[in-house]
Amino acid sequence: MHSLPRAPTVGIIGGGQLARMLALAGTAMGLRFRVLDPALDACAATLAEPIVAAYDDLAELHRFAGTCDVISFDFENVSAAALAALAEERPVRPNPESLRTSQDRALEKALFQRLSIPVGDYAVIDTLADLQVAMASMDAPAVLKTRRLGYDGKGQCRIKPGDDLAAAFDALGGVPCVLERLLAFERELSIVAVRGLDGAMAFYPLTENIHAHGILAVSIAPAEVEGTLTSQAQQYARRLAESLDYVGCFAIEFFVVDGRLLANEMAPRVHNSGHWTMDGATTSQFENHLRAILGWPLGSTSARGISVMLNWVGALPPVAPALAIPGLHWHDYGKAPRAGRKLGHANIVAERRADLIERLRLAEQYLGCAAQVQAALARLG
């Protein structure tokens, strides 16, 4: 045996709950963390010596990089150009090109198409005239989304034939957009995958997701799907990761339409739909992201039982009744409550479906999350 040299320091740009859960997973393994975040009260700050600075403050970013062995980020709206500058100095994983692609819905869709990953009908919209032409051709309900800086349902609006297109375009600020045909999807699935520095890949089981008001409300994993959907999703994830020379965890969200996967978007990071892995998989997505970016071997992505993740948005249910539910694991990000803010989640894990259903009924009864539980129960049958 020998002693390790100084434990690596992982820098994360963005100090939200994803950074916090990365830091919790990594601290247990002896890693050190730094975060850079403009908010003084970033919820990862208590676990990772923080630098308070804007995401495009190059001087502070360089000072930050100087204290880290490897750099990652916990959300997409970091400046890809700034990241590219940091990448001259320290390994940035995933690479800035992956971030740049995912930041722009038009680039992302074009890449999906180049890789033969099916997507729904869409059009790139630069001007009102583009929108008018596209809407006339689509002639169906659609969603107009800004190309950049959208998340959790922000930066988008629904339109249908006959609507005032100029008003809709203006409402989003007249910025470059994509117009997506509104899909009558049967369900929403996601795959969380991880690619190591050596190119090895591992895939978590497909997760079924239910959104409310544009924000993830419930995940069920492993999703009940035919094997072909799983192998298809894995193929798409592999193509995407290999084309980007991606390192770390990422997610692809899919709509299922007529039994087929249509890619909606990818997230170049650990993902809300992978939070169940903290208690329901052999290795959590957070640990696997760290293993990947440090060049360590990946951990098993196999599920342990069946999990339902209930997201707590805007407010937290009372903790004591929650902890009385068998197999429930409580995650509180330590953030001040605010409408629409993700404050925490619970993973309910069971070996058997019948137990999971019983535990969800307890959650419905004691935690005031009836809509989430009903949505989960409808999927669990």
Next chain:
Amino acid sequence: MHSLPRAPTVGIIGGGQLARMLALAGTAMGLRFRVLDPALDACAATLAEPIVAAYDDLAELHRFAGTCDVISFDFENVSAAALAALAEERPVRPNPESLRTSQDRALEKALFQRLSIPVGDYAVIDTLADLQVAMASMDAPAVLKTRRLGYDGKGQCRIKPGDDLAAAFDALGGVPCVLERLLAFERELSIVAVRGLDGAMAFYPLTENIHAHGILAVSIAPAEVEGTLTSQAQQYARRLAESLDYVGCFAIEFFVVDGRLLANEMAPRVHNSGHWTMDGATTSQFENHLRAILGWPLGSTSARGISVMLNWVGALPPVAPALAIPGLHWHDYGKAPRAGRKLGHANIVAERRADLIERLRLAEQYLGCAAQVQAALARLG
């Protein structure tokens, strides 16, 4: 749903790895932590705003208590009198009386006996004359242990009939001791149990332990034992906890002699032989200790698969080869290496015994821990 009031702050006296793992488990649940420790580099300090002070510095202890909602401790050599003073101010859990009993081998053995928990032959030794009388009567190899302040094999020495008793007594400082007959035990087992504020109890499966140089080297859980040993250990744990009105996790270590449990000692805290619960049980001992001292419901203590815990003492094996072993979970306490110091551990978990054995062979091959693996394999058959 409603928002929680401010998350509770848990104060832990002692900032070692046990405090660190408590803080990791609790931070995930939104708790805040403070630790009081005399060492500037206490390994829990990065997770819990530290106060650097001696364990008997009453002024600092009171200042510390003022910042906490509930107080616990991470090792036994805290002043029970100081804790009793703090208990006037804030809930101290487990209570100071439990600590006082466990700090003194004579009080502890007397309590075991009062509760009909079998112990090996022993005698209380205050003077050299006591030792001479006891040794003459025992007339067998024995271990002389200081009544107080011993741990990890410190504060004890073996003696046999004919040895220089005065030298042995002097070597331990001439302080009050107990003399214990050296037991030809078949195996060492421990039970980790937890008692809630409402008196509810939960028991982890029995764990088999292997020591090297007086320090825990390997744990295997659940231990392969007859059901009667489990129910007996649970009965003993229940008697002990109820007699002390104990709140929190604790461990009792047993020797198995002629198929019978003989209690060796109890630890009024989370315990090294419960570290496997982090990856091999539904709820870790750390989370359950926090649930208990906060008055929250206890979590399930059921095992998930079979676990082997390998303790890293003095040095850490290389991390990357370790992480290549399926089902291995890496825990590094972030401490500077030093001979005899517990620096981390690995839990290797598998659903099936055959897989566990295969993974242990990989550990033997790649981690330089042949003695530990051989000891584990000998028990796993």
